[in-house]
Amino acid sequence: MVRTLWTADHISRVEKPTLTTQPRGGYVMADVQRQLDRVVSLMRAQQPVPAIGTVGLRRARFKEGYTPESVTALFDNIAEWQRQLNIQHEVYDVDTADQQSDDRSRLKWSREQQVWVREIAFTTTRFGSAYEVDQVDDFLDNVLRAMGNGEPLPNIQSAQFHMARTGRGGYDAAAVDHFLDQLERIRPLN
Template identity: 75%
Template structure:
């Protein structure tokens, strides 16, 4: 029977993401909707007991003439999530070792390099309201699945069959050409072993 590793997120973790205490600033902060979209994705992973891959602020737009979240407070929250994940992963590994179970890397068959994982984790796509664009949540979910596969030493999800809905006009989404180009590159990478 295959065991699915779960991350034991606490109600406090989830509450701190669902009701973040982020500072607002009159100009130059991150667009509130962009931050909220990232946090919604994190909260859904936490509620599902899934690990949360590191979150980058690189894809967040800055509000030039409107109020936005202060970059310092957003980065601090994202760093907190990464630290929570690290601590929970260490606790889970300690439980597995104490129970005599083999750690996941020994069960895994493939080795993805740190550089490959960082490349996927740090990829950012320009959001656009005009032209062809994909639903951001669907692209983000696919990238989460790719990172999870790499971390678990598994084959990547089938890239050729990845399909994303086009974003509704005026709503905005990730530039489709940039996403397609990234997927072409992703399809060519190979694990170390």
């Protein structure tokens, strides 16, 4: 299992971020906090954190929200920390025989496949057929974790997402379904 050695400093900087606010037009604070909670749970489990995008964040039209610049800067910092940890901290199994055996049995997903999943950006809609953002994001995290660990992908045919409540917004269901159809057809390198 690939582990990322997150420090207490990393975790505290995400748990208690220094984000600036603006009276209108910023990102909805609850949406940002939901993303940060996901990041903290991955960090506490010493798991890699996939790149976080701002595509699914709603704008607060008439309320105070986080400035897009401060949120983007924090998300970029998290991605940079992950990149640095990937370079600096490679964890090796003490038992090399087990490691070699594991390497032979591990699936090899290409970097391009992983980037494709990590960088998928679904359009959000408040009306029509849309899936809950959290559920789709959690599923994508599981796919990326499986790819990173050299494991088979989660069962895509059994993936089910609740429909977003009208007016609340969610990922366009047709776009998500199309992506899942494509995901089901990709194969590991070995």
